[in-house]
Amino acid sequence: DRLIEQGIRHPDVLDVMAGEPRHLFVDEALAHRAYEDTALPIGFGQTLSQPLTVARMTELVVKAEPRRVLEVGTGSGYQTLILSRLVKELYSIERIYALHERASDRLWRLGAEVTLTVADGGEGWSTAAPFDVILLTACAQTLPEILLEQLSRDGVLIAPLEAPDGSQWLTQIKRIGNAFEKQRLEPVRFVPLLQGVVD
Numbered sequence: 189d190r191l192i193e194q195g196i197r198h199p200d201v202l203d204v205m206a207g208e209p210r211h212l213f214v215d216e217a218l219a220h221r222a223y224e225d226t227a228l229p230i231g232f233g234q235t236l237s238q239p240l241t242v243a244r245m246t247e248l249v250v251k252a253e254p255r256r257v258l259e260v261g262t263g264s265g266y267q268t269l270i271l272s273r274l275v276k277e278l279y280s281i282e283r284i285y286a287l288h289e290r291a292s293d294r295l296w297r298l299g300a301e302v303t304l305t306v307a308d309g310g311e312g313w314s315t316a317a318p319f320d321v322i323l324l325t326a327c328a329q330t331l332p333e334i335l336l337e338q339l340s341r342d343g344v345l346i347a348p349l350e351a352p353d354g355s356q357w358l359t360q361i362k363r364i365g366n367a368f369e370k371q372r373l374e375p376v377r378f379v380p381l382l383q384g385v386v387d
């Protein structure tokens with residue numbers, strides 16, 4: 189109901205988010221706060237986004253009617269779970285091994301269909317490309333060009349991007365042939381996209 193009040197309209201997104209257990213994606217000590225509209229810590233200085241942000245990003249992904257989707261920043265795996273119920277082929281990359289392990293375990297238990305890996309998602313996933321949608325759940329200061337190259341011909345990249353003044357904007361970049369059309373959507377707050385892998 190809160191998501192509807194906040195402007196989320198897509199019935200499939202609302203259905204999936206109403207039915208899936210967010211409390212399984214945070215520590216037991218925080219589980220009682222899992223259905224508040226707030227971001228929650230998941231360890232290693234990372235956060236699980238607030239439900240409204242997950243819903244908005246999922247709506248953008250679903251509207252693109254993608255076949256193959258790449259998520260950069262598996263984190264807890266919650267956004268991954270929601271996406272897995274709505275897209276045909278899902279790939280997700282996490283750079284912190286311990287977060288990947290936990291997410292992988294949860295997603296397997298919940299029967300989510302997704303291919304996961306540990307890597308620097310700023311490099312994309314060349315062997316699985318092209319993707320109809322690439323979704324970043326961490327904020328890039330400068331957009332990794334490689335990701336744009338891994339979009340299909342009319343693919344969409346959805347990402348929080350940092351402006352020169354330090355503010356973050358949810359941004360949608362559409363590929364139209366070899367041209368790119370950039371659209372700034374709304375202010376957001378995400379942890380930074382970092383380089384390399386943490387074992």
Ligand code: SAH
Nearest residue numbers: 236261263264267282283309325326381382
């Ligand atoms: N979608 C996640 C949000 C986690 S926060 C969730 O629902 O829980 C963002 C995540 O992006 C963190 O786990 C962080 O480690 C990861 N990340 C940051 N930079 C990355 C990179 N270059 N490649 C892959 N993952 C990255």
